Amino acid sequence: MPRGTPSTMRRTSCKTRTVRASPTSSSATPAEASDAYARDMPLHHVAYVTKDCEATRHFYEDLMGFPLQYTETTVHPETGSWIRHMFFSIGPDEAGKEEAIAFFEVHNVGEKPDYTTDLSDGVGLPVWVNHVAFRATAEMQDGLRARMDAAGIKPLMDMDHGWCHSLYYVDPNGIMVEFCRDTPGFTPDPAEARRLLTADPLANAVKTR
Known part of the structure; x- marks a missing residue:
């Protein structure tokens, strides 16, 4: 019989849950990996860096036709550093949510003086x-x-x-x-795609240039 009174005893409960195989697990099948991640994770945005926000805006909005949707500026007064983050819509995903390409302009946030974009x-x-x-x-x-x-x-x-x-x-x-x-x-041919990852490129090329 357990020792102690109800006030001093710690009660534990056991719950069961279904754990979906991780795509990185050796036991996960391609179908499980696809179901676990890719089907549920459409693109939200990708982000790059720029040193010229207006030139970037002109290229992506005026020439490519991606409307500028949102710009956010974050300032750190104690260091004088700041970040400008702008988002261009590239259209909705299957659920109707906007996907975007984004750009940072950075100042004194840890970038190297000679960084390239x-x-x-x-x-x-x-x-x-x-x-x-x-x-x-x-x-x-x-x-x-x-x-x-x-x-x-x-x-x-x-x-x-x-x-x-x-x-x-x-x-x-x-x-x-x-x-x-x-x-x-x-x-799509997942089995052949996986085979070609380790196959000899010279013996398996579909075309040459």
Whole structure:
């Protein structure tokens, strides 16, 4: 029999709960991983850094057509540091929630004096490696090209990948942006995708350039 009185005894209860396998667990199947995360987590926003808010606004709002939706400024008076954070809408997700691309302008928050805003050149990579791609139609690509041409901005690349056709531009921050039109898009094949992660690239290439 347990010792102690009801006032001194600690009562514990046991509850059961269902734990969904983590996608990082070796026991998780691809279906479980997809159900656990990807299906429930559409994009909210991605954020990059800029040194010129107005040039960035002009590129993304006036030329690309992404309306500026929200700007927030945070100031730390004791250090004189500040952050400006602006959000451009890229359209709603399947639930009707706005997705966004965002940019920071920073001052004295720990940045190095010689920091760069580009995603690739600054770390020794070709500009096309780290980039952001937006889904587009042929009409959207034509309209974008016309606006960019009028502003004196030529595409970095205009490429047919076989399953998609893409226009590439470089924004004022040195970030490459892609406007990708599915023609008709790739066919998902998770098993083959996993196999190719460790397969010999030279023996498994679908195309060469």
